[in-house]
Amino acid sequence: METMKFFAASSMAIFLILCFLADIEASVHQYRTQKFVSKGNSFVVYGGSEGIYAPSSRYPGDSFIRFEKITLQRPKSSSNFSSRVHAILFEVEDRETIGGSAYGGQRAVCCTQDLAKLGVCKQGDLIHRQSTKNPGWPQVSGVSFEVDELEATFTSRSIQVTKTGMYNLYFIHCDPSLQDAIVEGKTIWKNPSGYLPGRMAPLMKFYGYMSLAFVILGIFWFSQYARSWKEIIPLQNCITLVITLGMFEMAFWYYDYAEFNKSGIRPVGMTVWAVTFGTVKRTVSRLLILMVSMGYGVVRPTLGGISSKVTMLGATFFLASEVLELVENVGTISDLSGKARLFLVLPVALLDAFFILWIFNSLSATLNKLQARRMMAKLDIYRKFTNALVVAVILSVGWICYELYFKANDTHNEHWQNAWIITAFWQVLSFSVLTVICILWAPSQNSTRYAYSGDEDFDKDDTLTLIKPAPIPSSDMRTDPHPLQDSSKLSNDDSEEEKTA
The missing domain is CATH 2.60.120 (Jelly Rolls)
Structure with a gap:
């Protein structure tokens, strides 16, 4: 009920912004x-x-x-x-x-x-x-x-x-x-090439190239998906959704700029669709990374009691991002008007920071449990995923610092010809992370090897030891002539069982 009220309020806020x-x-x-x-x-x-x-x-x-x-x-x-x-x-x-x-x-x-x-x-x-x-x-x-x-x-x-x-x-x-x-x-x-403002003109070509990049990624992913459709795991369905959203987003942005360049009047409907598909894609991407970090579909079947919290975080991020992007893009008149007010940027930045903290905290817990249970195949893929995220976060922080430096030293927009690179970087980084995820979890005949299996009991207490202690011998067992040999055999059998888990 509360979620329905939240979405109703969100829809009304977005509608009012569009009317404005x-x-x-x-x-x-x-x-x-x-x-x-x-x-x-x-x-x-x-x-x-x-x-x-x-x-x-x-x-x-x-x-x-x-x-x-x-x-x-x-x-x-x-x-x-x-x-x-x-x-x-x-x-x-x-x-x-x-x-x-x-x-x-x-x-x-x-x-x-x-x-x-x-x-x-x-x-x-x-x-x-x-x-x-x-x-x-x-x-x-x-x-x-x-x-x-x-x-x-x-x-x-x-x-x-x-x-x-x-x-x-x-x-x-x-x-x-x-x-x-x-x-x-x-x-x-x-401009000589059309009515697009100079700062936006390079973005039309950029989104054309990004559309092509998503098509290539889509061909790779969907061919693998069709070839191994019987072995598909829930996580791969989520990745398919993100790729599809990305293809629509890039196509809408390209046609938005192309129509704008041709007529001189920005098509509000096309821009709203591009903004909405982009916001949905970013929201689903963050939720996907968060769920992967928690082990969803790989080492646990559901998110359990935190599903509602994840959903609420995603809905809040979607609303904040949608409002910000609508104000930034819908009805943009000049090369100086793409500067949203601080109270619109700040919520998105705080939610992004919360996502990052939650993702890395969940990854740490997941890696520790995988290592404790000797699930080496899954541990290897999660380590690669963690390394990719660390690189992405470092690049993001570095780029934010550069962006602040760029804007602080360009108060009169004299470097407008390079301003499009700031927008392009975030799209390229997002695409790169998605590509890494597609490579790590590409559909194959062995996809179920990385999926959750019911005998893994991933949520049990981490204090369980790797080798089960031998039972205390009873008075009858003391007469056994080979007690050490049996105990050793039991330990070895248990160890082999853990390694194959």
């Missing part, structure tokens, strides 16, 4: 009643940021940013005077050409009284100057509200991009009386 994100489109940046926000001495509406590649021999198409029907509206209460609003588009390397300061003071975007006295600008105007590295940039255009006008419209135009870089668009004004003005309309951002 459903109207958001991607490389076509939509502005729907966007309000200006105070930043220093200016008022700003963020128009988007994307990495854009310059046309090349490999991708000869056009790169541009197009303004379409961008309209500004102001309340009637502020219509008794004229005002001006600017749209400023710049490459991240030219960010220092915007704003200025007098006598080394605080940097301001709008011209201050001190700067006006120096004669470098007119008080209340936007401060900008031409880039020495990129002639003609930043691109600045403006639109004015005349007296009694409530609406002003930017001229529709396309700005060609001839230099590869991270481009940013802001709508800015310096008039406090226009704080309640709103922006509506859209801009279209295009």
Whole structure:
């Protein structure tokens, strides 16, 4: 009953998030009643940021940013005077050409009284100057509200991009009386190869290659599965499920990016399916590793009384991951928007840490019991599995440190062309661990050799000794002329029995 309530609450939360994100489109940046926000001495509406590649021999198409029907509206209460609003588009390397300061003071975007006295600008105007590295940039255009006008419209135009870089668009004004003005309309951002934002563009190829990798792994696994279907153990059915989920996830991600690249509008339905299949796969993968670590299907038939705890942990991880991935991916507009808030990332990180602790604690117990019972074949496979997990955890920790270093030293997204590698690494690592599991537990004619057999009594007390003590001889047995020989024979028989267990 509690589990049903949990899933009902989870479904409602996910539904609300989808409703919130459903109207958001991607490389076509939509502005729907966007309000200006105070930043220093200016008022700003963020128009988007994307990495854009310059046309090349490999991708000869056009790169541009197009303004379409961008309209500004102001309340009637502020219509008794004229005002001006600017749209400023710049490459991240030219960010220092915007704003200025007098006598080394605080940097301001709008011209201050001190700067006006120096004669470098007119008080209340936007401060900008031409880039020495990129002639003609930043691109600045403006639109004015005349007296009694409530609406002003930017001229529709396309700005060609001839230099590869991270481009940013802001709508800015310096008039406090226009704080309640709103922006509506859209801009279209295009790379030579399509509408995918520059940081995402390499991921389309990556997911294409990952789809091929899963197909190859699937062919290997399903051929072995079909050849030895009579010897299949429950653990191998779980592995089959993870491979199938992985194939669907990679295919959905590839088609999601391909459609996005073609139309400029991210297909929400496709993205939700890709996110959901990925989240289910990650959840099942973690539960699979946990169950293997506990010995499920190999040295014990069930998980016993902890089944409900494992299920609840998996359900909680699924909910936290699904919400995080929906916020990160569904409706992503620009290359700067893929940063979920801390309160969404933290639960997933804590649950991952709990999974790792539980997995290695269970592995330790399983290895000790296998060694105590001299189950050498199973012990060997579990040792290899443990080594693979240790390597994966070390790589994960190292990569997390690198990721933190990368983000700390890339506050302006200047290294956007390499950012896709962070996402790709986790997919490759997950695939590598799955491949190791497939190799260790590949279906074969000897699969049942690694399966649980009813005579193993794995859950008995670990204090049992390997060699049974000889019984205390009775008074009648003292007359036996060969007591030592019989005792030795009994011990040897018991030892052989343990070795073949």
